[in-house]
Amino acid sequence: MRRGALVLFLGLVVGVATHLVYFRIHRPFDANSLEGQLAWMKSELQLSDSQFERIKELHQESSPRLRALAAQVAQMQAEFTAFENTRMRSDKVDFVEFAQFVQVRRNINQECLESTRRLVLAAAGEMNPMQREHYFGIVAATSPQSSQLNN
Numbered sequence: 001m002r003r004g005a006l007v008l009f010l011g012l013v014v015g016v017a018t019h020l021v022y023f024r025i026h027r028p029f030d031a032n033s034l035e036g037q038l039a040w041m042k043s044e045l046q047l048s049d050s051q052f053e054r055i056k057e058l059h060q061e062s063s064p065r066l067r068a069l070a071a072q073v074a075q076m077q078a079e080f081t082a083f084e085n086t087r088m089r090s091d092k093v094d095f096v097e098f099a100q101f102v103q104v105r106r107n108i109n110q111e112c113l114e115s116t117r118r119l120v121l122a123a124a125g126e127m128n129p130m131q132r133e134h135y136f137g138i139v140a141a142t143s144p145q146s147s148q149l150n151n
Helices: 002-025 034-045 049-090 097-123 130-142 146-149
Strands: none
Touching: 034 049, 049 097, 097 130, 130 146
């Protein structure tokens, strides 16, 4: 009886350990983190370790600038909401202020596009032609239309 219980216990321990190791290795990527997105890129584009490291460096170098631009976009959205609330309450529009706001928003959007374009081209420069074609297909499918950014 002791021997049977020991075999059953060891089987249970090995089964649980195997389960944990398997799911740790095969866990899905965290699509909201830079690490998860880069891991997905490595897998999807079949990047070599050296390509992956260089592309990871490019993303890490550009990350502070892109985060700063994202903060500016969020600030502009908040300012637009405040502007719109004021307009709705007072039923008046300061067209000069609104024109300045639109111009600043267009400049920020253009800067976002240029920063992203530079990052995409730099990353593509680290890839072989087949990887690059697949990468551009992915980027093109997820890119916003320029008309959406200028409105």
